[in-house]
Amino acid sequence: MLRCSLCVNDERTSRIEIVNGRPLCRECQVYLRHPIDRDRIKQELEELMENVEKAIVAYSGGKDSVVALYLAKEVYSVKELEAVMIDHGLMAREAVENAERIADYLNVPFKVLRYDYSDIFRNALLKAQSPCRACSKRTMEKLRRYALRNGYKYIITGHELPFGHHPYRLMSGGVVQIRLLSMMTEKERFDILRRLPFEFPELPGYTTNCLVLGPALQLYWDKHGYSFEHRRIAALVRYGLMSREKAERELQRPDVPEEQWKIVLGKLGIKEDQIKINQK
Numbered sequence: 017m018l019r020c021s022l023c024v025n026d027e028r029t030s031r032i033e034i035v036n037g038r039p040l041c042r043e044c045q046v047y048l049r050h051p052i053d054r055d056r057i058k059q060e061l062e063e064l065m066e067n068v069e070k071a072i073v074a075y076s077g078g079k080d081s082v083v084a085l086y087l088a089k090e091v092y093s094v095k096e097l098e099a100v101m102i103d104h105g106l107m108a109r110e111a112v113e114n115a116e117r118i119a120d121y122l123n124v125p126f127k128v129l130r131y132d133y134s135d136i137f138r139n140a141l142l143k144a145q146s147p148c149r150a151c152s153k154r155t156m157e158k159l160r161r162y163a164l165r166n167g168y169k170y171i172i173t174g175h176e177l178p179f180g181h182h183p184y185r186l187m188s189g190g191v192v193q194i195r196l197l198s199m200m201t202e203k204e205r206f207d208i209l210r211r212l213p214f215e216f217p218e219l220p221g222y223t224t225n226c227l228v229l230g231p232a233l234q235l236y237w238d239k240h241g242y243s244f245e246h247r248r249i250a251a252l253v254r255y256g257l258m259s260r261e262k263a264e265r266e267l268q269r270p271d272v273p274e275e276q277w278k279i280v281l282g283k284l285g286i287k288e289d290q291i292k293i294n295q296k
Contacts, residue, residue, distance in 0.1 A: 018032040018039045019032070019039060020032060020039055020040055020041040020044055020250070021038045021039050021040060022040060022041075022044040022047075022048075022253075022254060023041060023043070023044055023250040023251070023253045023254040023260075024246070024249065024250045024253050024260060024263045024264060024267065025041035025043065025044070025246070025247065025250045026041075028240075028241065028242045028246075029041075029242060029246045029247055029250070030042055030043060030247070030250075033045070041250070043247070043250070043251070043254065044254055047254055047255075052178070052181060052199070052255060053181065054199050056181070057178055057181065057182070057183055057198055057199050058198075058199060060182060060183055060184075061183040061184075061194070061196070061198055064183070064184060064194060065092045065094075065194070065196075068092065068094055068170050068172075068194070069094065069095045069096060070094070070095065070096040070097075070167070070168060070169070070170070071088065071094050071096070071097055071098075071168060071169075071170035071171065071172050071194075072097075072098045072099070072100045072159065072162070072163055072166075072168050072170070072171055072172070073085045073088055073097065073098070073099045073100065073124075073171075073172045073173075073174075074100065074102075074155070074156070074159055074171055074172065074173045074174070075099035075100055075101050075115060075119070075126070076101060076102075076107070076111060076115070076174075076225045076226075077101060077107070077108075077110075077111035077112055077113075077114045077115030077116075077118075077224075077225050078111055078114075078174070078223065078224040078225035078226075079174075079205065079209055079214065079216075079224045080174030080175070080176070080197060080205065081173070081174040081225075082114065082115075082118050082174075082209065082212065082214055083174060083197060083200075083205045083208050083209065084172055084173060084174035084196045084197060085097075085099055085118065085119070085122060085124060086118075086122065086208055086211075086212060087196050087197075087208075088172050088196065089122050089123075089124055090122070092196075094172075097124050097125075098124070098125045098126075098127060098166075098168075099115070099119045099124050099125065099126045099127070100127050100128075100129065100159060100162060101115055101126070101127070101128045101129065102129050102131060102155045102158055102159065103128050103129065103130045103131070104131060104132075104133035104136075104137075104151065104155070105130070105131070105132055105133055105134060105137075105283060106133070106137060106226060106227040106228045106280060106283060107225060107226065107227070108217050108219055108224075108225055108226065108227050110215065110217035110219075110224075111217065111224060111225035111226075112128075113215075114214055114215060114217075114224075117213050118212055118213060118214060121212065121213055129158065129162065131154075131158065133151060133154065134283065134284050134285075136150045136151055136154065137151075137228045137232075137280075137284055138284045138285070138286060140228075140232050141228070141231060141232060141235060141280075141281075141284065141286060141291055142286065142290060142291060144232075144235040144236050144238070144239040144240075144291075145232070145236065145244075146232060146236065146244035147228060147229075147232055148229070148244075156171070156173075156187075156193065159171050160187050160188070160189065160191050163191050164189050164191065168191070169190065169191060169192060170191070170192050170193075170194055171187075171191060171192070171193045171194070172194050172196050173193060173194070173195055173196065174195075174196065174197050175195040175197060175198070176195075176197045176198065176199070176200055176202075176205075176252060176257050177195070177198070177248070177251055177252070177255070177257075178195055178198040178199060179195065183195050183196075183198035183199075199255065199257065200257070201256065201257050201258075202252075202257060202258045202259075202262065219276075220233070220234070220270035220271060220272050220273070220276070221233045221245075221270045222245055222249065222266045227276060227279060227280055228280055230270045230272045230276060231272050231276070231277060231280050232244075233245065233269075233270050234269065234270050234271070234272050234293075235291060235292075235293075237269040237270070238269075238292065242267070243266075243267045243268075243269075245266070245267065246267055249263045249266055249267060250263070277293065
């Protein structure tokens with residue numbers, strides 16, 4: 017099986033071609049023709065944040081949103097800042113505890129909005145699909161509406177990958193989403209986390225806040241033979257934001273503890289015989 021020589025894509029996830037003697041996926045070929053200008057993205061981000069005096073942080077209590085909150089408060093000194101968590105019903109207890117502890121540590125107001133996302137999660141598990149895109153889309157819409165109701169123009173998120181070549185996007189109603197961690201390496205993020213009272217939860221999958229991601233990844237892996245996070249993590253490697261070795265570890269099939277399966281299936285009203293769970 018051909019593997020991309022630049023990222024971690026292979027023939028399962030992307031078309032691989034031999035270019036000048038080296039195997040490259042389609043995404044890496046585009047990247048090499050139109051490379052990301054890191055300095056320009058960072059400069060654009062700095063210039064944008066100079067004008068941000070009031071914002072909410074999309075705050076899940078996971079490692080990336082915690083870093084985003086820290087940067088907004090301590091580096092960019094946003095004067096009026098609010099950490100807003102969308103609790104979709106399957107947040108890890110440790111994530112909520114991290115969120116509360118660090119918001120208090122940074123002296124930032126913390127608000128929890130609770131919604132039922134069981135329809136998204138149930139559908140994903142029953143079909144062995146990823147719930148992430150639908151979950152993210154709904155969450156950003158709820159945050160957008162919250163921002164408009166409360167007079168916020170900016171929503172800060174903890175995404176490392178920019179929107180193409182820009183660290184922001186304009187949402188309807190004039191709200192601007194800012195990906196504050198755009199082009200920040202994993203090492204840089206972990207250096208910040210070490211300064212904070214952040215405790216890493218032991219959750220399967222590339223997550224520090226969600227109980228459903230591990231089960232969804234396991235079911236998808238058993239059906240397709242690879243992770244639905246593959247292409248996103250490949251992009252992190254392509255941009256030099258994560259090492260190949262770490263990416264390979266994150267893309268392995270997760271082994272979800274039986275107790276976590278019980279919690280997730282119980283909350284979603286799914287019986288074990290409705291899905292195929294392979295414990296390895």
